[in-house]
Amino acid sequence: MxxxxxxxxxxxxxxxxxxxxxxxxxxxxxxxxxxxxxxxxxxxxxxxxxxxxxxxxxxxxxxxxxxxxxxxxxxxxxxxxxxxxxxxxxxxxxxxxxxxxxxxxxxxxxxxxxxxxxxxxxxxxLEPVQRFINKFHRVKDYRITLDGVGTNFKTELDTFFAHNDMTFRCIKTVKEKNDAVYLYRISSPDKNYDAVNLFLLKHKEVKSFEV
Structure with a gap:
């Protein structure tokens, strides 16, 4: 052996x-x-x-x-x-x-x-490098559920994005029961997402949102 x-x-x-x-x-x-x-x-x-x-x-x-x-x-x-x-x-x-x-x-x-x-x-x-890149560019998907159909919501949200120089695209719009649901893909520096969250939290037509 x-x-x-x-x-x-x-x-x-x-x-x-x-x-x-x-x-x-x-x-x-x-x-x-x-x-x-x-x-x-x-x-x-x-x-x-x-x-x-x-x-x-x-x-x-x-x-x-x-x-x-x-x-x-x-x-x-x-x-x-x-x-x-x-x-x-x-x-x-x-x-x-x-x-x-x-x-x-x-x-x-x-x-x-x-x-x-x-x-x-x-x-x-490389983790600090990734965080540094995210400061200048980060892509997030938002699923936004409205309380009702939200007649003016999309126009207001698009205006908000344009005013804050954020690149965005509405990927999908669906209706669940009586509520409208929007799926947005947003590209922006990391710091701007706090403003997006605050806008959605304060908006009277937003029922809930997921990131």
Whole structure:
């Protein structure tokens, strides 16, 4: 029995543990559905499956099954809140964490390290860049429900947007029971959305709105 093989495999899953922990810390810090322990288990599990697939000479089949299984887990953390979709970043991280575990399982440590560094940069270093961009340009969808048909509402809202130099488009107008519902897509610097919310809160014809 060559114990060196077992020590090598133990080192592989240990490396997967560390990489999963690094990525999981960021998700845990933001209180996301798939956090610290989940990312560790995903990375270690993918690494283990890859090691076993090499030993059984069925690496292609098991690798494809890992990708399929991770797809189901990723889909589970994506959810719709109002008209917004949340969890896409977490789902993408689950996907790349599994890939990192597989890379370690195939002894591709340099690639795993490079991709881990890229992921950490995207999560931590580039976040201020994204916030800076949002200060100048951010797209939001508003679903506005009126109390009644709102005869003058659309004209007043369009005038408000034009007065505040906001790019906007009315995507859909529907009638639900006796109420009119407008779906607007707005493009504007982040600071202007407080004014939009205040306008809608004060408007007497607005029954509710979602962002």
């Amino acid at each position: 060559d114990l060196s093989i077992y020590f090598e495999e133990a080192a592989q899953v240990s490396a997967a543990f560390i990489i999963g922990a690094i990525i999981g810390l960021e998700r845990e810090f933001r209180s996301k559905p798939a956090g610290f322990r989940t990312m560790i288990i995903i990375c270690v599990g993918s690494c283990l499956y890859t090691i076993l697939s090499k030993e059984s000479n069925s690496s292609d089949r098991i690798a494809s099954n890992i990708v399929t299984g991770i797809g189901f887990i990723g889909a589970g953390v994506i959810f719709k809140e109002g008209i917004s979709v949340n969890g896409l970043t977490t789902a993408a991280l689950i996907w790349v964490t599994a890939a990192l575990g597989m890379a370690i399982g195939f002894h591709n440590y340099p690639l795993a390290i490079v991709v881990t560094v890229m992921v950490v940069i995207a999560l931590f270093v």
